[in-house]
Amino acid sequence: MPAICALLAVSLLFGCGRAQVVLTTGFKQDEVFIVGSESCSLPELMIYITNIQKSYENVFGEEIRTVTSDGVTFEESIKNTALAQLAQIKTMYLMALDRGLTLDAATQNAVREAALEYYSSLTEAEIEELGASEELIENMYYEMALAQLAYDEIIKDISPEISDDEARFVKVRIIYMRTTYKNGDSLIPYMDEDYDRVYNTLRGIRAGVLNGSLDFETEAMKYNEADESVISFGKGTMDIEVEEEAFSLAGGEISDIVGTADGLYLMQCIMPLDRTQTDENKVLITRRLRDEAFESVYDDFVGSRIRNLNSELWKTVTLNYDPEITTCSFFEIYEKYLDGEGPDD
Numbered sequence: 001m002p003a004i005c006a007l008l009a010v011s012l013l014f015g016c017g018r019a020q021v022v023l024t025t026g027f028k029q030d031e032v033f034i035v036g037s038e039s040c041s042l043p044e045l046m047i048y049i050t051n052i053q054k055s056y057e058n059v060f061g062e063e064i065r066t067v068t069s070d071g072v073t074f075e076e077s078i079k080n081t082a083l084a085q086l087a088q089i090k091t092m093y094l095m096a097l098d099r100g101l102t103l104d105a106a107t108q109n110a111v112r113e114a115a116l117e118y119y120s121s122l123t124e125a126e127i128e129e130l131g132a133s134e135e136l137i138e139n140m141y142y143e144m145a146l147a148q149l150a151y152d153e154i155i156k157d158i159s160p161e162i163s164d165d166e167a168r169f170v171k172v173r174i175i176y177m178r179t180t181y182k183n184g185d186s187l188i189p190y191m192d193e194d195y196d197r198v199y200n201t202l203r204g205i206r207a208g209v210l211n212g213s214l215d216f217e218t219e220a221m222k223y224n225e226a227d228e229s230v231i232s233f234g235k236g237t238m239d240i241e242v243e244e245e246a247f248s249l250a251g252g253e254i255s256d257i258v259g260t261a262d263g264l265y266l267m268q269c270i271m272p273l274d275r276t277q278t279d280e281n282k283v284l285i286t287r288r289l290r291d292e293a294f295e296s297v298y299d300d301f302v303g304s305r306i307r308n309l310n311s312e313l314w315k316t317v318t319l320n321y322d323p324e325i326t327t328c329s330f331f332e333i334y335e336k337y338l339d340g341e342g343p344d345d
Contacts, residue, residue: 027310030131032317033083036305038090043131044140045317047330048082050130053319054328065321075319083314091302092147098301101149103142107338111141114337118330125324145338154297155290162282169234169277170246172255172267173216176226177202180262187262202257202266209254209268216254216268225263230270232277242267 027034030042056064056078067074103111115138122132177198180187190198201223208214220229235243239260249255249269258265 027308027313030313031310032313033087033307033309035087035090035302035307036094038094040086040090041131041136042313042317043133043136045082045086046130046320047132047137047140048086049078049317050320050325051328051330052082053078054326055331058328065319078319079317083309087307089144089147091298091305092150093143094305095298095301096146096150096153099150099153101146101153103145103149107145108142110337111145112138114141114333117337118333121329121333122327123324125322126327129320129322129325130327141334141338144334148338151294154294158286158290158293160286160289162285164273164278167234167278167281167285168247169232169274169281170249170269171230171232171271171274171277172246172249172269173220173230174226174268175202175205175216175220175224175229175266176263177223178225178263179259198264199257202264206254206257206266232271232274234277234281 028039032040032042032045034040056074065074069077072080115134118141119127119132119134119137122130126132179190179195179198181190182188189195205214205216205219205223209216209219217229233243233246235247237243238246241258241260242265245255245258245265246267246269249267249272251269251272253269255265255267255269258267
């Protein structure tokens, strides 16, 4: 199964989870939001925010604090991501309860061990700043584990038989030559004489390869204008004209010249079925089908639950720039103890 942190797409800096919240009033102290009968406390939110923030700063450096994407600042992004992910966890936890799911003894023990390890990793300054306790951490991991169990329960019967043809990846060597040039955001077609020059070059290469006087790989090194000369791809990932021609080739066969909106292709088939890529694509297709099945159930469930945000408290929440606060292992430790087998494996 995918670890719950992967399911929540922690790595997507400017992404949001699926569960959204609306504004309201009438909350208890330090209560950030309510989803159905579940609420989220300020310490829970700060543990998420701080761990996501520090993980990114460790990878990209503190200069990432100045990054803005589509008008969204780093601070706004981290806050929104943490809020959405926690709302999703709380919702999935309710789904587990609604289905009568419980953790077995081994998983409960793993939850306790994970909580102890994470809590023990915190300094006194971090415990005070985050408002953390071992009991709180254990409860957070418990809810995450039950949320994962809800996902597993919903997708357990989704085991489609994906055929080689459906998942097929073909590996080809290409010579791509442009027949357009850029003018700002626009593509301007070549004049007829320039187009003919490109076409005739590829036609000459094709004829030479077919009669044995030219080597395709050598010619690709001379003329290919794409980033790579050897590519593997599946259905729906290339221009339809390129895809149809590539998927019709036998091993070693040379394609006709294929035209697209921006250039011409000549291809040599290396593998009509790239086994490694095809098998990996089967896993991805299965995962997508399972996620779609889960999302359908999730959307129905969350649509009937009231979701309220403590807007006044939310406005006061900020990232932590204290150099003594460095904790970033909350999700890593969860994965260490509670990531199991399933669609990602």
